[in-house]
Amino acid sequence: MGIPKGGEWIVILIVVLLLFGARKLPDLARSLGASTKEFRKGIEEGAKPDESAKPSDSSTPES
Numbered sequence: 001m002g003i004p005k006g007g008e009w010i011v012i013l014i015v016v017l018l019l020f021g022a023r024k025l026p027d028l029a030r031s032l033g034a035s036t037k038e039f040r041k042g043i044e045e046g047a048k049p050d051e052s053a054k055p056s057d058s059s060t061p062e063s
Helices: 006-021 025-047
Strands: none
Touching: 006 025
C-alpha cells in the first residue's frame, strides 16, 4: 500500500464526485483550503516563542 498512481486518482475523483455531487465540490474545496490555511497558521503560531512565558524583571519583588 503506497501512494496512489494515475489510474487510482481517477477512480478516487469519480467516487468523490458521486458522493458529493458537482455542485458541492467547489464549496468542499474552498472549506478544505480554509482549514489548511488555519492549520498552517496555528502551526506557525505554536512554533513562535511565547512572549508571555518569559519572566519579567518587574514582576519579582526585591527586598
